[in-house]
Amino acid sequence: MSTITLESPYSTLPELIATHALERAEHPALIEGTRRLSYGELNAEADRVAAALQRDGVLPGEAIAVCAANSINYAVLFVGALRAGVVVAPLAPSSTPESLLGMLADSAAKLFFVDADVRDAIGGVRERIQPALYSLDNSVGEHGYSQWLADAKPTAVELAPELVFNIIYSSGTTGEPKGIVQSHGMRWSHIQRALVFDYGPDARTLISTPLYSNTTLVSFLPTLGLGGTVVLMAKFDAARYLSLAQEHKITHTMLVPVQYQRLMARDDFDQYDLSSFIMKFSTSAPFHAALKADILDRWPGGLVEFYGMTEGGGTCILPAHLHPTKLGTVGMPSEGHDMRVIDEDGNELPHGEIGEVVGNSPAMMTGYLNKPEKTSEAEWYDSTGKRFIRTGDVGRFDEEGFLTLMDRKKDMVISGGFNIYPSDLEAELRQHPELLDVTVIGVASTSWGETPVGYVVPKPNADVSAESVLEWFNARVGKTQRLNRVIITDELPRSAIGKVLKRELRDIFQAEFGVLK
Structure with a gap:
């Protein structure tokens, strides 16, 4: 299948890579630093991975786990496992050792691939790890990835x-990890969707978010599936990112908002030649x-925001370059995606009213x-029995069908009987000229049930105090939206994909201040 269209019948990533290897064997598939792998080489290496898994008795439908920084070996292992019909469980290196043990047990992984940093981090629980452990970066020679590879062709597996x-x-x-199961059919739909964003054989995609994240995979997988080139960064660095983008004439990228923020804040941003960009996500x-x-003003190419969940369900898409008056929204539901808003009792609400967002689409988790x-808690069914996934987000659709998000349902603050959306307060805080980063959380209050508290990061060399920010903010908002206090911090805690860890902040606040009056 050399030509893919939106109406193409089902195919799989390993099949597509095999086709690219036949038709464009020398075209670069993966670049990491000075190392390059062509499609011919990627296809051959994926065969060696698949054959090794079959040699070791890992059957189709069984899992392997990988926990490491981005690398070519990581990418090849992923593709080769899929070729053998083996399920990949990519795990976050930031996970605690105990969480990793839980995820390994939950996935029933037969093999576990790690790099040197993760191997060191799990030293205290090494004896409790059940699957065979291999060094993806070959840091332990006798159990290294290169020695593990087979020199054979795998048996074909129907996917x-x-x-x-x-x-x-x-x-x-934090919390109990939940394994989100995604199928080959779901991933095929992501590859098809990518065609409308000009992914193809000439695409050059810069990946700086981790491969364990669905955020990354929705850009990484279509690039390879459609015959483009992936440039991998092991870890995001703003200066290095811009240098690589210029050097490789990058056309596509996926970044989380905090990465965009750090890039745009660089004094030398406008000195880089980014004219090759076609689409940013x-x-x-x-x-x-x-x-x-x-970004629209200073960075060439289109800008597209995706709103959705790893679990699937509905996806909203905002081509920001086409809708400059809708930048406060996350766009409209993608074609074929049914998204609605429901109240606390599960009743569907009309456009303009605020409720929980639910969605149905061809790309939905099995469970x-x-x-x-x-799984049952995450599902909602309409009156016809149609299955939707609950997002846990609160929002509303306008009359044109654009979705504006308010907040995570669990982050909404109910103070004195009033619903307060932290995102509204954060938007106002960002207007302060001396603040670099902000967030608002709800904390326990004996007088109000909950009350909002702001955490702020000042700009370098800014002359501000918590009291001055609090006074400035509370003078600008209504009585019910006033902050109880402001706390200045050097940095907000974020996940590897840029989400502010509000639960962590709430725990820190409670430990230090307890319940407020």
């Missing part, structure tokens, strides 16, 4: 659409209108692995 592609774990750093965290406007009750 049916319902076969599990990967298990992505949510809440890997963002997802996973709130993307503020002012930042979108700055949470080994957690049928959690």
Whole structure:
């Protein structure tokens, strides 16, 4: 299948890579530093991975786990496992050792691939790790990835659409991780969707977010599936990112909002030649209108925001370059995606009213692995029995069908009987000229039930105090939206894909201040 269209019948990533290897064997597939792998080489290496898994008795539908920084070896292992029909469970290196043990047990991984940093981090629980452990970066020679590879051709495996592609774990750093099961059919729909964003054989995609994240995979997988080139960064660095983008004449990228923020804040940003960019993407965290406007003004190429969940369901898409008056929204539902808003009792609400966002689409998780009750909690069915996934986000659709998000349902503050959306307060805080980063959380209050508290990061050399910011803010908002206090901090805690860890902040606040009056 050398030509793919939106109407193409089902195919799989390993099949597409094999086709590219036949038709464009020398075309670069993966670049990491000075190392390059062509499609011919990628295809051959993927065969060696698949054959090694079959030699070791890992059957189709069984899983392997990988926990490491981005690398060519990581990418090849992923593709080779899929070729053998083996499920990939990519795990976050930021996870605690105990969380990793839980995810390994939950996925029933047969093999576990790590790099040197992760190997060191799990030293205290090494004896409790059940699957065979291999060094993806060859840091331990006798158990290294290169020695593990087979010198053989694998037995062909039929990859049916319902076969599990990967298990992505949510809440890997805090809380109980939930394994989100995604199928080959779901991933095929992502590859098809990418065609409308000019992915193809000439695409050069710069990846700086981690490969364990769905944020990354929705850009990484289509690039390879459609024959383009992926340039990998092991870790995001703003200066290095801009240098690589200029050097490789990057056309596509996926970045989370905090990365855009750090790039645009660089004094030398405008000195780089970024004219090769065709399309930039963002997802996973709130993307503020002012930042979108700055990117549209100063960075060539289109800008597209995706709103959705790793679990699937509905996806909203905002081509910001086409809708400059809608930058405060996350766009409209993608074609074929049915998204609605429901109240606390599960009743559907009309446009303009605020409620929880739910969605149905061709790309939906099978469920949470080994957690049928959690799967059931995440589902909503309409009157016809149609299945939707609950997002946990609160929002409203305008009359044109654009979705404006208010907040995570769990982050909404109910103070004195009033619903307060932290995103509204954060938008106002960002207007302060001396603040670099902000967030608002709800904390316990004996007088109000909950009350909002702001955490702010001042700009370098800014002369501000918590009291002055609090006074400035409370003079600008209504009585019910006033902050109880402001706390100045050097940095907001964020996940590897840029989400502010509000639960962590709430725990820190409670430990230090307890319940407020």
